[in-house]
Amino acid sequence: MIQGSDGNVYGTTDYGGTNDEGVIYRMTLKGKYKVIYSFCSQDNCTDGAIGEWLTQAADGSFFGQTLSGGNANQGTIFKITPSGKFTSLYSCCAQANCTDGAFPVSPLLQVSDGSFWGTTGEGGANNSGTIFRFVPGNVPQIIYSFCSQAECGDGAFPFSGLVLASDGNFYGVTSEGGNSRTTCPLHDYGCGTVFRITPSGSFTTMYTFCTQSGCPDGQFPQGQIIQAKDGDLYDTTDNGGSENSGTVFKISLKGKFTTLYDLCYTGECSDGDIPYAGRVATPGAAPRRPWDNAIIPFDTNVLGNSRETAMNRARFI
Helix, strand or coil: CEECCCCCEEEECCCCCCCCCCEEEEECCCCCEEEEEECCCCHHHCCCEEEEEEEECCCCCEEEEEEECCCCCCCEEEEECCCCCEEEEEECCCCHHHCCCECCCCCCEECCCCCEEEEECECCCCCCCEEEEECCCCCCEEEEECCCCHHHCCCECCCCCCEECCCCCEEEEECEECCCCCCCCCCCCCECEEEEECCCCCEEEEEECCCCCCCCCCECCCCCCEECCCCCEEEEECECCCCCCCEEEEECCCCCEEEEEECCCCCCCCCCCCCCCCCECCCCCCCCCCCCCCECCCCCCCECCCCCCHHHHHHHC
């Protein structure tokens, strides 16, 4: 959910609506609710199905992605105005072997040149996800394909989006991959990474999860990473930690990693368990940034919650 410039809140649902493939809705702060679009309204769901995060762009319209639907049933990028005028902008997997990406589930991030940056959970040169730059009216530019290094040491399957940090670089997480195949107990790909990528495409793996037996630092990060007022990056892992129920962590822009909290620490999990969703902001939490025209899909801090998201479902469609 996002609050638009008109004061209303906008969001998507995974299912329901006229065609039971999800909707885009608008709601006033007093609770007056209206569906402004039902997905799969076009033949063969070429307009997409199962809508994901919305981002309000500089022109006032909302941009987003769908997990499935489109010409190849591998997801779409779309635009919708606050009044409900819907435009499908791109169908994923338009290129052979889905080298342009598939199953996008992340929020789009608009930067000062008007382009949008995002990730796809699968597809790309190695079918392990991509980072892309998108200008409406054009084919997405693939900036990086994951699993480009031996044994996917650079990460695989990024099921959350990017944050543009105060140093001008993009940061994100992958749910799998990294150099932890021998210690990661649940998957041959590895237990996930934190990465940095520059606007020109220079890629760096900053941290690999579960390099120690038992994964005390966590495993499988899928939440939306954010930058807080102190300049550090914050996120969660879905598993691992002292109780194997997930963690909250932070990492500096120089790569110093700290586990802040182990979920289910109370023994009865009254403090939560398996934090899938990302963090949200409290007023004033975002640091002063040098790119005044950057459009962030939501504010940034260290509050979060626990729920299942479409990011996790993407692997099983």
